[in-house]
Amino acid sequence: MIVKDIIVEKLEKAFEKLGYDKNLVIISYSNAQGVDYQCNSCFALAKKYGKKPIDIASEIVEALKGTYEFIATVSAPAFINILLSMDFLSDVCNEVYKNPQKLIKKPQKKLKVVMDYGGANVAKELHIGHLRSPIIGEALSRLYKLMGHEVISDTHLGDWGLQMGLTLAQLEDDGYLEGYFGRGKNKQITLDTLNEEYPKASKRKSVDSEFKKKAEKYTLCIQRGEQPFFTIYQDIRELSVKKIKENYQTLGCTFDLWYGESTAYPYIEKVVNIFKDKNLARESEGALIVDVAREGENIPLPKKEGEPQRYKNPMPPVILKSHLDADMYATTDIATIYMRNLHKAPDKIIYIVDFRQMLHFVQVTRAVKLAGISDENQEIVHINYGTINGKDGKAFKTRSGEVVKLEDIINMITSSAKNKLKENGIVDNDKLALQIGVGAMKFGDLLNVASKDYIFDIDKFASFEGKTGPYIQYTGARINSLINKANEKPGKISIEKNEERNIAVNLIKLFDSFTTSYNDNSLNSLCLAAYNLASSYAQFYNNVKVISESNKEKKQSYITLSLAVLDSLKLALNTLGIEMPEKM
Ligand code: ARG
Numbered sequence: 123m124i125v126k127d128i129i130v131e132k133l134e135k136a137f138e139k140l141g142y143d144k145n146l147v148i149i150s151y152s153n154a155q156g157v158d159y160q161c162n163s164c165f166a167l168a169k170k171y172g173k174k175p176i177d178i179a180s181e182i183v184e185a186l187k188g189t190y191e192f193i194a195t196v197s198a199p200a201f202i203n204i205l206l207s208m209d210f211l212s213d214v215c216n217e218v219y220k221n222p223q224k225l226i227k228k229p230q231k232k233l234k235v236v237m238d239y240g241g242a243n244v245a246k247e248l249h250i251g252h253l254r255s256p257i258i259g260e261a262l263s264r265l266y267k268l269m270g271h272e273v274i275s276d277t278h279l280g281d282w283g284l285q286m287g288l289t290l291a292q293l294e295d296d297g298y299l300e301g302y303f304g305r306g307k308n309k310q311i312t313l314d315t316l317n318e319e320y321p322k323a324s325k326r327k328s329v330d331s332e333f334k335k336k337a338e339k340y341t342l343c344i345q346r347g348e349q350p351f352f353t354i355y356q357d358i359r360e361l362s363v364k365k366i367k368e369n370y371q372t373l374g375c376t377f378d379l380w381y382g383e384s385t386a387y388p389y390i391e392k393v394v395n396i397f398k399d400k401n402l403a404r405e406s407e408g409a410l411i412v413d414v415a416r417e418g419e420n421i422p423l424p425k426k427e428g429e430p431q432r433y434k435n436p437m438p439p440v441i442l443k444s445h446l447d448a449d450m451y452a453t454t455d456i457a458t459i460y461m462r463n464l465h466k467a468p469d470k471i472i473y474i475v476d477f478r479q480m481l482h483f484v485q486v487t488r489a490v491k492l493a494g495i496s497d498e499n500q501e502i503v504h505i506n507y508g509t510i511n512g513k514d515g516k517a518f519k520t521r522s523g524e525v526v527k528l529e530d531i532i533n534m535i536t537s538s539a540k541n542k543l544k545e546n547g548i549v550d551n552d553k554l555a556l557q558i559g560v561g562a563m564k565f566g567d568l569l570n571v572a573s574k575d576y577i578f579d580i581d582k583f584a585s586f587e588g589k590t591g592p593y594i595q596y597t598g599a600r601i602n603s604l605i606n607k608a609n610e611k612p613g614k615i616s617i618e619k620n621e622e623r624n625i626a627v628n629l630i631k632l633f634d635s636f637t638t639s640y641n642d643n644s645l646n647s648l649c650l651a652a653y654n655l656a657s658s659y660a661q662f663y664n665n666v667k668v669i670s671e672s673n674k675e676k677k678q679s680y681i682t683l684s685l686a687v688l689d690s691l692k693l694a695l696n697t698l699g700i701e702m703p704e705k706m
Contacts (some may be wrong), residue, residue: 123217124227125630126159128191128397129204135160136185142167142178151631154205158192158627161202165394175200197650207619211626215615218629219686222693226268229640234272235264237461239474240370243280245289247317248369248528250518250578251476254507256375257567259474260699261645262505266291268642268697269637274466279366281359281455285320287341290354291333292323302350313365316358327642342448359384370529374560374699386457389451389464393462394442395458396493401419408445408698414488415439415691437481445519453485459502460495470501477506477573498569505643508575510567518578531578535559538584539592543706546586554703558592559584561700565591568645568698569653589653589701594691599706601688605681608669612685613678622683628655632690645698652694659687 126149146167152160164182168175179200186194186202191210191653197203218225230374239259242248266273293299293311296319301308327334343351363380370377383704397403403412415437423432437569441450473483483504490496512518520526536552536559543555566583570576586592617626628651636652668684671677692702 134280157203159204164200233469235518276379282383287337288323291337389457410443411439461578561591572644612682624658
C-alpha cells in the first residue's frame with residue numbers, strides 16, 4: 123500500500139478520462155494548512171492542450187469527485203490541492219499496524235551489494251575520524267537489506283601499509299622484538315604499547331630519513347612474507363583487531379567479513395599482470411603506474427622554479443608498485459575488487475569513506491574498468507562524508523588540541539546520557555546509558571546529509587528533547603508505559619481527531635522517507651521523518667486522554683494507533699542502527 127502511488131493512479135485515471143497525457147501527473151507534499159499533497163500538472167497540460175490552466179484544474183477536480191481516498195480542490199492560480207480522507211487515513215494506519223513493511227516502496231530489482239565500511243587501521247588507535255564510516259555504513263547496510271537486497275559487509279581493515287613497517291621499526295628500536303630476532307627476550311607488547319609506538323614512529327618518519335627507510339624496508343618484508351617480520355606483523359594485527367572488534371561492537375556495527383587489505387595479497391601479482399598484459403601499466407621513476415586520466419585532465423601547468431609540477435584538472439596515475447616494489451593503497455583496493463568479483467560477483471560495491479579519498483576511488487574505479495576487472499554493468503559507488511567539527515567550526519579536538527579517541531567520545535556521550543537518566547530517577551543502568559549514548563551519537567550524525575560536515579555537540583545530541591535519538595527512544599518508552607497502564611487490547615484504528623490525523627500523515631511520510639533515504643544514499647530524510655512522527659505523537663499524548671477514555675472502541679483505536687507508531691519508530695531506529703529501550 124504505497125499511498126503516493128495510489129494518489130498518482132487516481133490522478134492518472136482522471137487525466138486519461140479527460141483525454142490528457144497521464145505522464146504529466148506530478149504531485150508533491152504540501153505544507154499548506156488543510157492540504158496533504160499538491161498536483162502541479164495544470165500548467166504543463168495548459169501548454170500542451172492550449173487551454174487555460176485554471177479551466178483544466180477545475181475539470182480534473184470535477185472528474186475526481188467521489189474519490190474515496192481524498193478530496194481534491196482547485197487553488198489559485200491552478201493547483202490541485204489534495205486532502206486525504208479520514209477513512210483512507212484509518213485504512214493506512216490499520217495497514218501500518220498489521221504490516222508496516224508493505225508501506226515501503228522497494229526497488230524491483232534485487233541486487234547483491236558489497237558494503238565496504240569501517241576501514242579501521244591496524245596498529246593505530248580508533249579516533250573520531252573513524253566514527254562516521256561505521257555509523258553511516260551500518261545504517262545503509264540495514265536500509266539496503268530492508269529494501270530487499272543481499273548485502274555483504276566487509277570492514278576492509280587497513281593492514282598492509284607503511285604504518286605496519288613504522289610500528290615494527292619503532293618496536294624494534296625500543297627493544298620489544300629481541301626475541302623475534304633471536305637476540306634475547308621479547309618485551310610484552312600490549313595495546314597501550316601500540317598506542318604509544320605508532321604515533322612516535324609516525325612523527326619520527328618526517329624528521330629521521332634513516333628510520334623512514336627502515337620502516338619502508340620492513341613494510342616490504344611483511345608484504346613478502348619474510349620472517350620474523352611476518353610473524354611479528356601477525357601478532358600485532360591480532361592484538362589490534364581484537365580491540366577494533368570491541369569498539370565496533372560497542373557501536374553496534376556488524377560485519378559479515380573481517381577482511382583486510384592483506385586478504386587480497388594472494389591476488390596482487392595476478393592483478394598486476396592483467397595490467398601488464400593489457401599494456402595498461404608502465405614504468406615511471408622506478409614505480410609501476412597506470413594512467414587513468416581522460417582528455418582534458420591532468421594537463422601540466424607551466425613549471426615554476428623550485429616548485430613541484432602542478433596540473434590542471436589533476437588526475438594522477440594509479441601507482442601499483444612503488445619504486446621499492448611495495449604494494450600501494452590502490453593496489454590492495456584493486457586486488458580486493460578482483461577477489462570480490464571472483465568469489466561474490468556483486469552487482470554493486472559501495473564504499474563509505476571520508477571525502478578526502480574521492481580522487482582515490484575515481485582512480486581505482488577507472489583502473490578496474492580499464493582492465494576489465496570490473497565489467498561495465500557493475501556499479502562502484504563512493505559515498506563520501508564530511509568532517510566532524512567542534513562548536514568552533516574546526517575539526518573536533520580535545521582541549522589540548524589532540525585528536526579525540528573513539529573510546530573517549532563514547533564515554534563522554536554515555537556519561538551525558540547517564541546524567542539525564544539520573545534526572546529522571548534512573549540510576550545504575552550502564553546498558554541503558556550506552557544505548558542512549560550510542561543512539562544520540564548515531565542520530566546526531568545521520569540527521570545530516572552524509573556529505574556535509576557537522577558539529578559534534580554532546581549536550582544537544584544527548585538531549586531528550588528536539589531532533590535527537592534519545593527523543594525518539596523516549597517516545598517509544600512513553601508509548602510502552604501508556605500501553606501498560608491502559609490495560610486494553612488493540613482493535614481497529616479510526617482516525618477522527620486532528621491529533622490522530624497528524625500522526626497518520628506523519629506515518630505516511632515516514633514510510634516514504636525510507637525510499638528517499640535509499641535513493642539519496644543518506645539517512646537524513648529518515649531521521650527527520652522519525653522525529654516528525656515522534657513529535658506528532660507527543661501532541662496526541664499531551665492532548666488526548668487515552669487511559670480514561672470510556673468508549674472501548676475509541677480506546678482500542680488509540681492503543682492500536684500508539685502501537686503502530688511504536689512499531690514504525692522501532693523500524694526506523696533499527697534501520698539507523700539504534701536500539702529502542704523499553705523504558706527510560
Ligand atoms: N583504512 C582506510 C583509511 O583509514 C579506509 C579504508 C576504506 N576502504 C577501502 N576499501 N579503501 O583511510
